[in-house]
Amino acid sequence: MRKIQMVDLKGQYEFIRDTVDRSIAEVMDTTAFINGPQVHSFQKELEEYLGVKHVIPCANGTDALQIAMMGLGLEPGDEVITADFTFAATVEVIALLRLTPVLVDVDPVTFNIDPEAIRKAITPRTKAIVPVHLFGQCADMDAITDIAREHKLYVIEDNAQGIGAVYTFKDGRKVKTGAIGDIASTSFFPSKNLGCYGDGGAIFTNNDELAHTIRGIVNHGMYERYHHDVVGVNSRLDSIQAAVLRAKLPLLDTYNEKRKEAARKYNRAFEGVPGIQTPVQTGGEDSHVYHQYTLKIGGADRDGLVQYLNENDIPCGVYYPIPLHRQKAYLDERYREEDFEVTNALVKEVISLPMHTELDDEQIAYIAGKVKAYVDRES
């Protein structure tokens, strides 16, 4: 059996080596390392793939979130609601811009932001909601869009984990994640579903004016050379990363299909096993792209399982071990523990198993066998 990796970038590269190497070689030949033609081509190709009017590439997914919030003109003291159970980047940029993060609990089934909790957290200062399509599964965009419309709030989708997922609205409309809200961000960090070979990110919007504002913000607030109209940042996707992404974008659907197939195989292996809750996909076939395959372990000791898997050469991850509302940087006296019942339980129960495009049947069977053996023995 091949050695099991949490994410197998090497295995994936073997299959696309020729295209990727040729694509990178073109950049080397032209030496247009910044803002080369690859960046513009990738931008156009991603716009087409997502069905969104504007893609603005930038340096990473965290910048993308920050720039999105700057573009919307949010001001210090404005409240931005986001999930307690996610990667810290989301809350970090809110705080960095001196906006007020308002963390709320998540849904126990999907682990995505809970629309009822959003409603309860709205005040006259609330300006935006940031749903994260966590682990690759679409957040409840019907409910979130309704709430936003009702209270005149912006919706900023953090699509770092969900690229390629399709949300089906109650009226049957299908829209790719990242093309639903007022604006969205994504990350091309190597392990993401569409990853480059370094850092990268992008902002998406259908709003022409907002897109124009943002194109200036990513470039030092310049709309005309050496005229700085607003305070901006320097955030660029470099040409080599764009070249890698151009080679990989045509494969994204195939990659996501491979992830879904691996998830189905894991699901079958864990079917009916007491103490193991497999991921629950609440939307249609394409509503989850399995950035992570995350189990909820009841009964048995989750940390013991992590250790047992590691002893058996199975890497795994705990995303995320600490709720954001209990992180030192984001403590706020307004938070009450009883408002975070779901997140407080999840941080003790979740475990993410190896999930990538190169997992084979033998590896999945071995991983599932070890998980079951531990849970059987310990619960």
Ligand SMILES: *Cc1c(COP(=O)(O)O)cnc(C)c1O
């Ligand atoms: C990865 C990730 C980010 C940050 O992306 P970087 O490119 O690492 O800055 C933001 N939000 C979520 C949910 C992520 O998973």
